[in-house]
Amino acid sequence: xxxxxxxxxxxxxxxxxxxxxxxxxxxxxxxxxxxxxxxxxxxxxxxxxxxxxxxxxxxxxxxxxxxxxxxxxxxxxxxxxxxxxxxxxxxxxxxxxxxxxxxxxxxxxxxxxxxxxxxxxxxxxxxxxxxxxxxxxxxxxxxxxxxxxxxxxxxxxxxxxxxxxxxxx
Numbered sequence: 001x002x003x004x005x006x007x008x009x010x011x012x013x014x015x016x017x018x019x020x021x022x023x024x025x026x027x028x029x030x031x032x033x034x035x036x037x038x039x040x041x042x043x044x045x046x047x048x049x050x051x052x053x054x055x056x057x058x059x060x061x062x063x064x065x066x067x068x069x070x071x072x073x074x075x076x077x078x079x080x081x082x083x084x085x086x087x088x089x090x091x092x093x094x095x096x097x098x099x100x101x102x103x104x105x106x107x108x109x110x111x112x113x114x115x116x117x118x119x120x121x122x123x124x125x126x127x128x129x130x131x132x133x134x135x136x137x138x139x140x141x142x143x144x145x146x147x148x149x150x151x152x153x154x155x156x157x158x159x160x161x162x163x164x165x166x167x168x169x
Contacts, residue, residue: 014036014038016041016087017038017041018040018041018045018082020042020054020079020081021063023063041087043082043087044067044080044082045081045082045101045106046067046106046109046110047109047110047113048081049083049086050080051078052078052079052081053067053076053077053078055067055073056074056075057071057073058071060073060074065077066105066106068105084114084117084119085113085114097121098122099125100124101127102126102129103126104129105130108136108140111124111126115147120165122162122163122165123161125159127157127158129157137159140159147163149162149163150164
């Protein structure tokens, strides 16, 4: 939520957050909506509209669950997931200024579908996770370059890409 708070502090008109994990739902219920500028929905992002099983992390202190298979933890939950195009339609959006994802290895599936649907956020901030995350980051950095993005920066495993349309403003 740190990035989201910074965006609000910089004057973002409205932020939409999507996260079906039970701890995220409890946390967002507790912090409120920041004068109506922070909108939350307990839905996940994915390559299709569906209801999926989310698998618990091996360490119960960790929040992150994944749809990509068991992580060695006990429990889990089922939740709705949507494509970015579906989420945009449902909420009346015709563009995404910033897409921030931390989806536990599912970023490939979400981004592939978004690009296929013609969605080009002004900025993409994401973590590359799963097997061989550095190779994945390198592959996606090259791929996003062909889609008009440049790598603007990296902090730990958070990579930020800006679309050329941002540079032209």
